[in-house]
Amino acid sequence: MTIKGLIRRLTGNDYVFTIFTKVMAVLIGLIASSYSNRFLGPELKGQLGQISSLLSIVAVTANFGLYQPYPYYKRMQQPDTLERFLRIFMLQFVAYMALGVLGATVFDSFELTAVCLLAPIQVLANQLSFMIMVEDVKFKNVIFFTARITNTLVTILAFYTMERTILVALALIVIGDLITVVFALARLRRLPNPLRADLRFAAKIVPFGIISMITTLMLTLNYRVDTLMMGYMYGVPDAEIGFYTLGVSLSEYGWLIPDAFREVLFSRTAKDDAVGEVTMSMKVNLYLTFAMIAGILLLGKPVIRLLAGAEYLPAYSVTVLLIVGIIPMSYFKIIGTLLLAQGKKGVYLGMLTGSVLVNILCNMATIPLWGKMGAALSSVVSYTVAGGLFLLYYLRTYHIAAREVFLFSKEERQALMGKWRAVCRRLKKA
Numbered sequence: 001m002t003i004k005g006l007i008r009r010l011t012g013n014d015y016v017f018t019i020f021t022k023v024m025a026v027l028i029g030l031i032a033s034s035y036s037n038r039f040l041g042p043e044l045k046g047q048l049g050q051i052s053s054l055l056s057i058v059a060v061t062a063n064f065g066l067y068q069p070y071p072y073y074k075r076m077q078q079p080d081t082l083e084r085f086l087r088i089f090m091l092q093f094v095a096y097m098a099l100g101v102l103g104a105t106v107f108d109s110f111e112l113t114a115v116c117l118l119a120p121i122q123v124l125a126n127q128l129s130f131m132i133m134v135e136d137v138k139f140k141n142v143i144f145f146t147a148r149i150t151n152t153l154v155t156i157l158a159f160y161t162m163e164r165t166i167l168v169a170l171a172l173i174v175i176g177d178l179i180t181v182v183f184a185l186a187r188l189r190r191l192p193n194p195l196r197a198d199l200r201f202a203a204k205i206v207p208f209g210i211i212s213m214i215t216t217l218m219l220t221l222n223y224r225v226d227t228l229m230m231g232y233m234y235g236v237p238d239a240e241i242g243f244y245t246l247g248v249s250l251s252e253y254g255w256l257i258p259d260a261f262r263e264v265l266f267s268r269t270a271k272d273d274a275v276g277e278v279t280m281s282m283k284v285n286l287y288l289t290f291a292m293i294a295g296i297l298l299l300g301k302p303v304i305r306l307l308a309g310a311e312y313l314p315a316y317s318v319t320v321l322l323i324v325g326i327i328p329m330s331y332f333k334i335i336g337t338l339l340l341a342q343g344k345k346g347v348y349l350g351m352l353t354g355s356v357l358v359n360i361l362c363n364m365a366t367i368p369l370w371g372k373m374g375a376a377l378s379s380v381v382s383y384t385v386a387g388g389l390f391l392l393y394y395l396r397t398y399h400i401a402a403r404e405v406f407l408f409s410k411e412e413r414q415a416l417m418g419k420w421r422a423v424c425r426r427l428k429k430a
Contacts, residue, residue, distance in 0.1 A: 024145060026253060030307060032152035035159040037246065037308035040169060046241030048169045050231040053224035055115050055173075059122040060220045062096060065212030067127045069205045071134055071341045082131070083190065088202045089127045091194035096120035114170055118177075125177035128184035136187065143183045147176040208345065215349045218356045222382055225356070226375035229363050236371055244372035246308060247318025254296055254323055257288045258330035265337040275338070275398050280412070282334055282405050289330055293323050318376045325380040328387025335390040351393065355386035 040048065066088060073081045096119065103116035132140040151172055158168045185191060227245065230236035261281040300316050308315070332352075339348045359382035366374025395402060408416065 023256065026256060028145075028148045028152050030303075032148070032155045033249065034307045035152075035155045036169070036172075037312060039155070039159045039164060040166075040242075041164070042239040042242030042311060044164065044166055044169070044238075044242070045245055046231070046238035046243075047166055049227050049241055049245035051111050051114055051166070051170070052173070053227045054111060055118055055122065056220050056224055057217065057228075058115050058119045059126060060217045061213065062092075062119055062123050063126060063213055063216070064092075064206065064209045065214070065216055066092070066202070066205060066209040067130045068212030068216070068340065068345075069208040070131060072208075072343050073205075074134065075341070082135070082188070083192065084198050084201050085131065086188070086190055086192035087194060087197040089124060090192045091197040092127075093120055093124045094194050096123060118170065118174060121174060121177045121181065125180040128188075129180050132184045132187060139183075139187050143180055143187075146183065147179045150179055151176055208343075211345045211349060212340075215345060215352060218349065218352045222352070222356050222359055222379075222386070225360055226363055226367070226379055229360075230367055230372070230375055234367050236367070240314075240372050243312060243315040244318050244375060246304070246312050246315040247322060247372070247376065250296065250300065250303065250315065250319040251322035251326065254289060254292050254326040255330075255333075257285050257292055258326075258333045261285050262333045262337055265334060275400075278334060278338055278394075279400060279404055282331065283408060283412075285330055285334065286327065286406060289326060293326060296323060314372075318372055321373065321376040322379060325383030325387075328391075329383040331387040331391040331394075332383075332389075335394045338394075339390075347393065351389040352386060354389065355382045358382045358385050 037045065067085065070081070070085055073085075100116040100120050104113045107113055107116065129140065129143070132143065154172060154175055158172075162168050227241060230241050230244065231238075261284075265278060265281060297320065300319050301313065304312050304316055304319075332355075336348060339345075359378050362378035362381050363375060366378050368374070370377070391405070394400065395405070
């Protein structure tokens with residue numbers, strides 16, 4: 001078999017292709033991180049982390065979650081569903097751009113001005129990224145990969161030619177969002193007219209959307225509230241927040257495998273429950289994620305020196321602590337796709353809200369005592385609560401024994417070994 005044929009076969013599987021593109025994007029992202037971290041330094045990186053966190057929360061809120069009902073309506077086979085959603089998204093974008101420009105002229109704050117101007121494009125990018133993930137998960141990864149390459153090239157250019165400033169870092173966020181919007185619209189072959197938006201349909205999905213918005217907001221807070229509390233409530237120095245932000249970034253490489261399964265399952269569960277596939281995904285994810293975690297722990301310090309320099313070494317302890325929460329949170333990510341596709345937004349929101357409240361309460365106690373390490377500890381506790389609640393619900397609802405989620409049966413082991421041997425044979429022939 002030729003190399004071209006092997007690549008075609010391997011990428012013919014949605015899971016393999018998703019993981020492959022994410023691994024490649026991570027490798028490219030490491031190069032970008034090396035230049036970006038050195039370009040910014042801990043203090044500017046801490047400032048960027050605070051602005052980015054605030055921007056994410058505003059963008060999620062402004063979204064109103066109107067893209068979340070799309071998998072449900074797609075399963076119901078409603079006519080012109082895609083076009084109706086896209087027109088509503090474009091109407092939101094136009095309205096938010098007008099409000100953003102107005103807000104930028106009113107607020108006497110750099111952070112708020114940046115959020116006002118960047119939020120509209122991030123809202124649209126998030127909406128279109130979700131639509132592409134449901135419609136064509138492979139192309140969604142193509143967009144992700146392209147954005148990473150572009151981000152890396154621009155970062156390297158900035159490192160050698162531009163003065164160190166927060167504006168350059170913010171510009172990198174805009175570039176990624178613009179690529180998402182342009183590529184998504186090109187793939188969908190549509191340029192929706194906001195003036196033809198179906199306001200009645202918008203009003204119909206608003207109740208679902210608001211609940212979904214609150215759900216996504218809770219999820220965002222679970223990841224971002226620690227940074228905001230450190231900076232705006234407890235006055236943790238920007239450099240310490242910079243160390244924490246880098247530690248979070250490194251630990252997030254552990255999400256590579258769970259996120260790959262999550263994205264493919266969004267497409268699968270939009271058609272049916274696929275409980276067997278969800279269960280198998282959790283098992284495969286568990287062992288692959290263990291391997292990923294081992295790699296991060298082993299290479300953490302050398303990677304920090306390589307990507308950021310010795311001045312960022314305090315970030316390693318944050319990374320090690322946050323890694324503890326990767327496994328439990330992966331169950332939330334995978335099982336959550338099924339609940340959202342089924343329209344069980346109340347169950348999803350209830351369990352997630354419990355996790356966020358735990359996170360906030362823990363942060364109030366731990367950040368004043370231990371700073372960035374306290375924030376990391378609070379995140380681990382909240383991740384464990386979220387993962388545990390979702391896994392328990394899944395096992396009870398579908399009457400699945402715990403061993404089926406953690407252990408492979410004899411038949412499954414034989415099937416996996418057969419697939420592995422087949423791949424090895426293809427590699428040898430190539």
